[in-house]
Amino acid sequence: MSSWPEPDRMFEEPLRVLRENSVSLDDAGNWPSESLDVLGEAGVLGWVVPREYGGSEYSGAQLVEGYLQLSRACLPTTFVLTQRNAACQRFALSENESLKADLLPQLVGAGRFATVGISHLTTSRQHLSKPTVSVSIEGTQLVLDGMVPWVTGAGQADWVLTGGTCADGAQVLVALPMDAEGITVMPAQDLLALDSSRTASIRLESVSLDTAMLVAGPINEVMQTGGRGGTGSLGTSALALGAASQSLDRLAGEAVDRPELGEILDPLTVERDDVVRDLLAAAGEMAESQLPELTNESLRQRSNSLVLRAAQAYLAASKGAGFTASHAASRAVRESMFFLVWSCPQAVIEANLREFAGMTDGPSC
Template sequence: MEFVLNDEQQALRDMLRTFVAKEVRPKAGEWDASAEFPRETVAKLGELGLLGAMVPEEYGGSGMDTVSYAVAVEEISKGDGSLGLTVASHNSLCTAHILGAGSEAVKRKYLPGLASGKALGAWGLTEPGSGSDSLAMRTKAEWKKDRWVINGSKMFITQGNVAGVYVVLAVTDRAKGKDGITAFVFPSGTKGLSVGKTLHKLGMRSSDTAELVFEDLEVGPDAVVGQVNSGFRDTMKNLAGGRISIAALSVGIGLGAMSEALAYSKERTQFGQAVSEFQAIQWMFADMGTELEAAELMTFQAAWLKDAGRPYTREAAMAKLFASEAAMRATIKAVQVFGGYGYTQEYPAERYMRDAKLCEIGEGTSEVQRIIIARDLIRGH
């Protein structure tokens, strides 16, 4: 068992560290303050192949393994959590759903544009009245003559305003419960699709988040992703993989905050010595470093299991749970290291802390992860 990255993965990490240092970290604070979606930087990530990370080369992607993808999300997130979230949601939700469940025709129609970054992807499951309880969704699709007609709304949709491709879940047979939900894909500009409102958030402020509204939106039978009524099952598979990316996002945010705090603690002097010389501060770093190292290992283990074709749902949930909560603890400690300056926007510690909170909520709350983990442990005992 090896605990080191291979040469290609290390080269990817080195390349992204250089990119983040030049293109991301100097601009992240400005993006956060203005809540501006960084289109130019996202486009550059597309040119680097990061928006088609795990899409096979035959569809225009980079064909990365999951461990390499986790490395990429982590490195980007060290510089800016919002940008890391954009990459993670684009790859792990919309694009992954099409790749995992779509017909060959659907893949060839949408994956090349998504992989190149010419079109960003958005994925709609959550609704105003249903978050963790996804089976309570009210968005419905009715078959009329030769078309599906979709009505309803989705909430908290990443890339809602800026996407070129949307994958949306809708009820097609309410009597069948989870076996009566279907996924549909359609491009931006489809008649009947509109953005309800743009959401202003505590953190991840330069990641675009919006409400989607569907009013008699019509699509043909070729817009179905997977099979009619298979959408929920496909979604559960998709979310398991997505949790690996959120774990990597969490690790990146935590490590980014720790790095900023370490640098500050060496420069800041109190009582005639650097703050880093005080044992109370050293213990904070010891806790941060230990927890984030463990979180990274858990993330890579889940990614490795996925690549090996082994069961990984529990491990992905564990990684997402532990990494997100470790990131939250680490960013709080980072703010503490900065003292009064940590509570201001003059330094990035508070931004990392605000960004970290999303990781405990998005793609399944910590409470949902605990349910998944406990049920799997009980079932397997």
């Protein structure tokens, strides 16, 4: 019996719309505005917003289930959603009550968009002698200078959760209003996949903000505050499994007229169900478990491995047609590669590399 969660009947129509819209989202010219509108109408945009601000305040297990369903329907839209949710979750964790009361009710629907620009605070960039983004505090004003890399939907955002480093090494997080003076959104990067996410850098030139926009800090290692999450999180694994499931769905379609593909499809599906079962357990009743197969890193390694192999199996089954740029198999392979670089902990990268090298007996996460 499959461990894949069944969607609520009321959720079937939004998923159908996402599947239809997904076809157009392999194009940098298209932003998933229609899909985000549909998610807003379905209440999805309030999943991570506390009830007191109009949201539904989903549990970790509910959120993982939702990400599984959404990414199986449309990975680009779901990825954009995770960046929006990451900002909302940080806003909700803030001790700045007036900021939360202002922003969070506006982010329950699709009318306003928030995203994150925090990779420079969570990677090796933060160890550079000159911070990527420097912050000076002058009375009630924060002044930011620098370049914020890898901001999904930078040009569509009303606010960006970002931050920088003060002269004494302390860091801050702020809700950056994108209409503030001194902000320039750079041209979006040309990516291997997910171009519709319109991921770009933001240049900050003496951007002055009132401390009312402060989300957290000043404090050392500000990204280590505020509870669980970060690289290797369960939500990222859920998106990989959703993308893998989409490839397996399409492989199943090929198998209808070619039953010999069943010997490939069946073990991949069993593996998918095993990882999904463990993921849901880790997000729910086994959240405090110390079992090695339920760690964030182990689940991410297994999810990465599966999404890569499922996409390549679909490509191989599609033969020459699948190698054309417009074919769904070509897109599936490109999108699967994203999980090798998106919020991928070093231990998972090393495990993936060992698998590529055929070192199956080596250490794993």
